[in-house]
Amino acid sequence: MLTVFGDIRSGNCLKVKWLLDRLGRDHQWVETDIMSGASRTPEFLAINPAGQTPTVVLEDGRPLAQSNAILLYFAEGTPFIPTDAYARARMMEWLFWEQYSHEPYVAVARFQRLYLGKSAEEIEPRLMERGRAALERLEDALAGRDWLVGDAPTVADLALVAYTRAAHEGGFDLTPLPNLRAWIQRVEAAFAIG
Amino acid sequence: MLTVFGDIRSGNCLKVKWLLDRLGRDHQWVETDIMSGASRTPEFLAINPAGQTPTVVLEDGRPLAQSNAILLYFAEGTPFIPTDAYARARMMEWLFWEQYSHEPYVAVARFQRLYLGKSAEEIEPRLMERGRAALERLEDALAGRDWLVGDAPTVADLALVAYTRAAHEGGFDLTPLPNLRAWIQRVEAAFAIG
Numbered sequence: 024m025l026t027v028f029g030d031i032r033s034g035n036c037l038k039v040k041w042l043l044d045r046l047g048r049d050h051q052w053v054e055t056d057i058m059s060g061a062s063r064t065p066e067f068l069a070i071n072p073a074g075q076t077p078t079v080v081l082e083d084g085r086p087l088a089q090s091n092a093i094l095l096y097f098a099e100g101t102p103f104i105p106t107d108a109y110a111r112a113r114m115m116e117w118l119f120w121e122q123y124s125h126e127p128y129v130a131v132a133r134f135q136r137l138y139l140g141k142s143a144e145e146i147e148p149r150l151m152e153r154g155r156a157a158l159e160r161l162e163d164a165l166a167g168r169d170w171l172v173g174d175a176p177t178v179a180d181l182a183l184v185a186y187t188r189a190a191h192e193g194g195f196d197l198t199p200l201p202n203l204r205a206w207i208q209r210v211e212a213a214f215a216i217g
Numbered sequence: 218m219l220t221v222f223g224d225i226r227s228g229n230c231l232k233v234k235w236l237l238d239r240l241g242r243d244h245q246w247v248e249t250d251i252m253s254g255a256s257r258t259p260e261f262l263a264i265n266p267a268g269q270t271p272t273v274v275l276e277d278g279r280p281l282a283q284s285n286a287i288l289l290y291f292a293e294g295t296p297f298i299p300t301d302a303y304a305r306a307r308m309m310e311w312l313f314w315e316q317y318s319h320e321p322y323v324a325v326a327r328f329q330r331l332y333l334g335k336s337a338e339e340i341e342p343r344l345m346e347r348g349r350a351a352l353e354r355l356e357d358a359l360a361g362r363d364w365l366v367g368d369a370p371t372v373a374d375l376a377l378v379a380y381t382r383a384a385h386e387g388g389f390d391l392t393p394l395p396n397l398r399a400w401i402q403r404v405e406a407a408f409a410i411g
């Protein structure tokens with residue numbers, strides 16, 4: 024059976040779970056607690072030498088890592104990946120932007136608060152600034168549109184909603200970002216995120 | 218004509234130039250100096266609201282950003298993207314890993330030395346540690362193989378060689394990494410990187 028090694032509190036891991044559930048793909052979830060070193064054991068490193076979650080092991084035993092690469096693999100051929108070459112490219116642009124300019128700030132601030140127990144004052148101001156800039160960029164990009172790319176939800180929406188919907192846990196205030204708040208609800212509905 | 222806005226010292230920008238040159242795609246290069254704010258002008262932000270280089274403007278005027286998304290767009294249908302679904306997924310895995318676990322350390326250390334003029338002692342030790350870990354992971358992944366994915370060069374090799382070949386400028390020593398050094402030469406030859 025398809026196996027997902029993931030931490031159920033991690034947006035990167037939840038992305039994968041949400042897509043598989045939405046596509047009706049049976050899978051086994053192996054809870055992998057990064058805080059207790061479960062992603063650094065010799066057994067885990069044999070599957071993914073990068074020691075990162077999520078990592079999936081396909082039915083034939085082959086591994087695959089990197090949340091957005093996993094989304095692309097399973098969503099190929101579904102309506103969640105556009106067929107038009109330019110629309111696909113824009114979706115890719117958002118996926119790379121998510122991992123480079125959004126996750127390292129929005130998710131990391133949340134990680135420091137939630138996992139490491141830091142107070143608001145202990146979070147590096149640069150982290151909050153860049154996180155806010157990423158959220159504001161999303162707010163602007165969503166002005167007058169329902170989805171990040173084209174007229175339907177794609178894996179770009181799924182990838183970006185994961186930590187955006189949890190941004191308040193990192194101390195980010197979404198109140199002044201109405202496009203973003205409405206989009207979160209749309210994406211949650213489209214992917215049946217509880 | 219296809220236009221590339223980029224900084225010629227930036228590995229992320231050079232990736233795009235190398236691929237376009239290799240594919241014989243005519244393009245205009247607009248040198249965009251991020252240090253003098255050229256990627257933060259209202260004109261540039263109208264093209265790419267993220268204010269990041271490289272950004273390309275296609276022949277029909279539509280913009281596209283994020284170096285690896287740009288590589289995927291132009292390389293689609295060429296031998297540099299595998300057709301097998303799993304091989305494609307592994308290529309994607311390396312592309313996302315590059316932007317998340319390699320570039321933010323290997324490229325950023327180089328940026329601080331080269332662009333900001335910091336000395337070796339002024340570079341945050343964590344940056345060097347994580348950069349070394351990324352380079353060692355590549356060294357291990359290349360044991361007994363010529364290319365990162367399958368039996369031929371892909372855009373994953375191109376994306377990862379960009380800052381790896383310049384890692385010494387960030388203070389990283391590639392001497393103890395023979396697989397990596399041999400692979401750099403292979404990738405440079407495959408993509409005619411001078």
